[in-house]
Each structure stands twice: as C-alpha cells, then as structure tokens.
Amino acid sequence: TVSQSKYTEMFQKGKEKFLSEARTLARFNRQEGVVSVTDFFETNNTAYIVMEFLDGITLKQYIDTQGLLTPAEILDLMAPLMEALDEVHNVGLIHRDISPDNIMITRSGESKLIDFGAARMSCNDQNHTFTIILKHGYAPPEQYQSKGQQGPWTDVYAVCATLYRTM
Numbered sequence: 651t652v653s654q655s656k657y658t659e660m661f662q663k664g665k666e667k668f669l670s671e672a673r674t675l676a677r678f679n680r681q682e683g684v685v686s687v688t689d690f691f692e693t694n695n696t697a698y699i700v701m702e703f704l705d706g707i708t709l710k711q712y713i714d715t716q717g718l719l720t721p722a723e724i725l726d727l728m729a730p731l732m733e734a735l736d737e738v739h740n741v742g743l744i745h746r747d748i749s750p751d752n753i754m755i756t757r758s759g760e761s762k763l764i765d766f767g768a769a770r771m772s773c774n775d776q777n778h779t780f781t782i783i784l785k786h787g788y789a790p791p792e793q794y795q796s797k798g799q800q801g802p803w804t805d806v807y808a809v810c811a812t813l814y815r816t817m
Contacts, residue, residue, distance in 0.1 A: 665692070665696065665697050668697050668699075669690060669692065669697050671743075671766070672687060672690035672697070672699045673690070674741060674743055675687045675699070675743075675766055676690065677741065678734065678737060678738065681734045681737055682730045682733070682734060682760070683730035683731040683732070683733060683734030683735070683761065683762060683763060684731075684734045684738065684762060684763050685701050685702055685704060685754070685762045685763065685764045686701065686702040687699055687700070687701055687702075688700045688701060688702055701764075704754045704756055704762055704764070705756055705757050706754050706755050706756035706757050706760075707754070707755055708750060708751055708752070708753060708754055708755070709727070709750040709751075709753040709754075709755055709761070709812070709816070710749075710750035710751050712750075712755045713750060713815070713816060718816060718817055719816045719817065721817075724813060724816050724817065726759075727753075727755065727759075727761040727816075728761065728809070728812075728813060728816075730760070730761060731753060731761050731762070731763050731809075732809060734763060735748075735763065735805055735809065739802040739805070744800060744801060744802060744804055744805055745763065745766060745805050745808075746793065746800065746804060746805070746808075747765060747785060747808075748763065748788065748805055748808035748809055748812060749785045749787075749788040749808060749811075749812055750812055750815055750816070751765075751785070752764050752765040753812070785808075787811060787815075788807075788808045788811045788812060789804075789807075789808065790803070790804055790807035790808070792804060
C-alpha cells in the first residue's frame, strides 16, 4: 500500500510497467531456456507474476557441489539458454542480471534463465537513465553508470562471465 499520495502515481506507473513486462515474458512460455510465466494478474492493489516451479538447483549450487564443468557440459547447459536470450533480445528486452545465481538446472538437466526482476526494455536514447542493478563480477562497465548505454551486449557480457565462472 502506498502511504503517501505523492507516490500513488509513481506506484501505478510501476505496476503498469510490471504487468507489461509480465506480458512480454509470457510470450516466451514455449521457449526452452527461460522460466515460463503461467499467469499474471492484479489484485489487492498490487500485481503478481506466477511462474512455473523448477525442481532443481542454481548453476552456482551445481558448480559448488559438482565442481567446474567440461566444455561439453557447459555447451549442453548454456546453448538453450543463449538461444532463448537471443529471442528475448529480438523483442527488445534485456535481462540485466545474468549470473550463476539466476540460472536453474532442473533435475532433468534443463537450464532455465530466471529472475527477470531487473529486466528492462532496451533503449537507444543516450539520455535514458537506468537504475543501477548489478552483480559484481558479472556486470559490464555500462551497468555501473545510471546513464550507461545498455542493450543485448549487456547480457552477452554477463553470459560470458558466467561461462568463465563455470570452467
């Protein structure tokens, strides 16, 4: 609940943006490599996204328990995710928070990109300001600046840093 009326408009805009991004993510429900959105709705003056349950562990946990991966294992795990990310980028969305913490490995061996909470539509406007959201060691230099130009390359950098961490 927004306690001060001066924040009501900002809250409403944020909720609308949240639901818009949920609609965008729902377009990838059939895409291997991305967690599926099963529903999104508004109630109790807030908005919710319901995603599929993934029975597994994060890539970070996998590395911590299994050790570093071979190139073949890395390719098997990351190829579907990278193909899905290409589709995500094709609609103008950037994840902005790719790391071993945000990749799930299911019991059946599938890899899924999760946590689109930092995702934003890509913007070519030089004056556009992004909130600074990053994971040290996985974020490219432009994510450390509020006016840093971000785009698909931001996610590519994070994927490469993640690949490096797995070896």
